[in-house]
Amino acid sequence: MYGEQDGWRRDGFESHEGMVGVLLADGSEPGPVFFDLGSGATFHESSDWWHYDGTFRRPTATSMRGRCACGWRGTKTYVIDWEKVREDDDPDAYDTSGPYRDWKAHLDEVAERAVALPEDLASLLGQVREQLDRLWLEENKTRAYATMLKACDALEAIVAETGPEAARALTREQDDEDGSTPSVAEALGMTERAARTRLLHYEHLTWH
Structure with a gap:
């Protein structure tokens, strides 16, 4: 894997x-780099690794490592060859496979601790997605789009019936423990912040 300007993500x-x-x-670990865009008090900030090259009084990074939004940081570091970066004049051309592999291993551990969907349920959801995808190929577009929306209505009704109670039950369980969300976040395979947001979303979800 070579440098990617977008972050690394995994479905789910x-x-x-x-x-x-x-x-x-x-x-x-340095904080974000700030750029004056020349429009008054407007500043742009970035944590992209290639901006820490020492130019324009920016900090000079000597090594890179994998990092994750959850706060995880890779223990293995990789020296940055700035001459090579400048020679290629393209961050995407620089090899960042080491940090990526370490983050991928971290995600594998996250996935192992998370609750896995039962195979039959995962299969059913996959079939629903496949059926909806096939509708895009139908010649009668009006009928196909209407079918999609009816299917979405049915799915949203199921979610609205199940999600709030499940979220409230999880919240009650967490309150019975220590009032924190680490265990719920781990089960969902999310950061704690994302888990709290997801619980609040489903707790107050309504469907008419």
């Missing part, structure tokens, strides 16, 4: 977005 674990993190010579 979107809140665990990964990317290349950097370290300075003293081993510290």
